[in-house]
Amino acid sequence: MELEGRVALVTGASGDIGRAIAVALAAAGCDIAVGYAGNADGAKAACELVEAHGRRAMPVQVDQADPASVETAVAEAARMGRLDILVNNAAWNIGIPFPDLDSLTVDIWDRIYDTNARGPFLLSRAAAKQMRAGGKGGRIVNIASVAGLSPGGSSIAYATSKAALIHLTRCLAVALAPDITVNCVAPGLVENTRMALRLPPAVAAAARQRAVLERASSAEDIAAQVVTFCRADSVTGQVLVIDAGIFFH
Numbered sequence: 001m002e003l004e005g006r007v008a009l010v011t012g013a014s015g016d017i018g019r020a021i022a023v024a025l026a027a028a029g030c031d032i033a034v035g036y037a038g039n040a041d042g043a044k045a046a047c048e049l050v051e052a053h054g055r056r057a058m059p060v061q062v063d064q065a066d067p068a069s070v071e072t073a074v075a076e077a078a079r080m081g082r083l084d085i086l087v088n089n090a091a092w093n094i095g096i097p098f099p100d101l102d103s104l105t106v107d108i109w110d111r112i113y114d115t116n117a118r119g120p121f122l123l124s125r126a127a128a129k130q131m132r133a134g135g136k137g138g139r140i141v142n143i144a145s146v147a148g149l150s151p152g153g154s155s156i157a158y159a160t161s162k163a164a165l166i167h168l169t170r171c172l173a174v175a176l177a178p179d180i181t182v183n184c185v186a187p188g189l190v191e192n193t194r195m196a197l198r199l200p201p202a203v204a205a206a207a208r209q210r211a212v213l214e215r216a217s218s219a220e221d222i223a224a225q226v227v228t229f230c231r232a233d234s235v236t237g238q239v240l241v242i243d244a245g246i247f248f249h
C-alpha cells in the first residue's frame with residue numbers, strides 16, 4: 001500500500017514507542033491521529049513531531065478499556081477525512097511477580113485485559129468499518145510483547161493479555177481479509193522507554209546480556225517494522241519478534 005496521504009490512528013502515541021511509530025508513519029507520508037489516555041502533554045509533543053514532517057496531526061483522547069470511548073475516538077480520527085491504518089500500541093501494566101498470585105486481584109486482571117486485549121479488538125472492529133467505507137481497505141498492526149510468547153514480563157495478566165493480542169492478530173487476519181491486513185510486532189525490552197527504565201538495573205542489564213546482539217531493542221526498529229507491515233500487500237497474520245536476539249536463543 002502506498003502510504004502517502006493515508007491517515008493512521010496510533011494508540012498510546014503519547015508514550016515512547018507510540019511516539020516513534022507516529023513519527024515513522026508521518027515520515028512515510030501519513031497524517032496521524034495521535035491517541036492518548038491521560039498524558040495530553042505527551043500527545044501534544046507527538047503532534048509537533050508529526051507536523052515537523054509536514055503532515056497533519058490530531059490528538060485523540062481515548063480510554064480503550066471503555067467501549068463507548070473507543071467508538072467516539074475512532075469516529076473522531078476518521079474526521080481527518082479517512083482512516084487507513086490502526087496501530088494498536090497502547091497497553092497498561094503493573095509489576096506483580098509471577099509467584100505472588102494473591103496480589104493479582106480481579107480488578108487488576110480486568111483492567112489489564114480490558115485495555116490490552118479487548119481494547120484492540122474493539123478498536124479494530126470500529127476502525128475496520130471506517131477503512132472499508134467507500135470500498136477501501138486498510139492495515140492494522142498490533143504491538144504485543146515477547147511476554148506473550150514465553151512466560152515472563154511484568155505480570156501473569158500482562159503476559160497472557162499479550163498472548164491474547166498475538167492470537168487476536170491471527171483471528172482478525174482471517175476475519176478482515178481480503179481487504180485489511182493484520183500483523184503484529186512483539187518487542188523485547190525496549191531501550192530508553194519508561195517501561196524499561198522502571199525495571200531494576202540488574203534486570204535490564206541481564207536482558208541485554210542474554211541477547212545475541214548484546215543490546216536491547218529500539219523504538220525506531222519497532223516503528224520501522226510497523227511501516228513495513230503497512231506497506232506490504234501480501235503479508236497478514238504474522239508476528240515479528242524484535243528483541244535483539246533473546247527469544248530464539
Ligand SMILES: NC(=O)c1ccc[n+]([C@@H]2O[C@H](COP(=O)([O-])OP(=O)(O)OC[C@H]3O[C@@H](n4cnc5c(N)ncnc54)[C@H](OP(=O)(O)O)[C@@H]3O)[C@@H](O)[C@H]2O)c1
Binds near residue numbers: 036115
Ligand atoms: N517498553 C518496553 O520495553 C516494551 C516491551 C515490550 C512490549 N512493549 C509494548 O509496547 C507498547 C508501548 O509501550 P511503551 O513502552 O511505549 O509504554 P508507555 O510509554 O508507558 O506508553 C503506554 C501508552 O498507552 C497508553 N494507555 C494506557 N492505558 C490506556 C487506555 N486505557 N486507553 C488508551 N491508552 C492507554 C498511555 O496513554 P497516556 O500516557 O496518555 O495515559 C501511553 O500512551 C505497549 O503495548 C507495551 O506493552 C513495550
